Amino acid sequence: MIINKVHKAACHCRAVEFELDLPNGLASPRRCDCSFCRMRGAIVASVNLDGIRILKGQDKLRLYQFNTMTAKHYFCSVCGIYTHHQRRSNPKEYGFNVACLEGVNPFELKDVPVMDGINHPADRK
Numbered sequence: 001m002i003i004n005k006v007h008k009a010a011c012h013c014r015a016v017e018f019e020l021d022l023p024n025g026l027a028s029p030r031r032c033d034c035s036f037c038r039m040r041g042a043i044v045a046s047v048n049l050d051g052i053r054i055l056k057g058q059d060k061l062r063l064y065q066f067n068t069m070t071a072k073h074y075f076c077s078v079c080g081i082y083t084h085h086q087r088r089s090n091p092k093e094y095g096f097n098v099a100c101l102e103g104v105n106p107f108e109l110k111d112v113p114v115m116d117g118i119n120h121p122a123d124r125k
């Protein structure tokens with residue numbers, strides 16, 4: 001698996017294409033067991049807010065929010081695939097769908113940790 005510093009990505013139908021600055025490769029790839037991610041099922045990695053550029057299909061992206069309405073989850077309105085989200089635990093970062101990266105097989109990632117999203121970091125005292 002080769003991760004370039006600037007990496008191309010797309011949803012399944014390619015209505016949405018974007019590129020990411022990944023100077024350190026895949027940053028903290030993880031799954032999450034919160035009520036949403038456990039259904040979505042994607043492996044997520046992090047990128048700075050200015051590290052994603054939507055090249056095509058900005059108008060096809062839809063926003064989903066729930067619970068505290070803090071995180072912003074974006075998905076393609078044509079094929080339904082999750083592309084990226086502005087994180088609740090670190091609003092200065094996006095999480096993005098590792099499976100959207102061109103040339104990257106998420107099944108090659110071993111021992112991907114599961115974040116405790118049921119007890120979300122922002123809810124802990």
Ligand SMILES: [Zn+2]
Pocket residue numbers: 011012013014015016076077078079080081
């Ligand atoms: Zn799509």
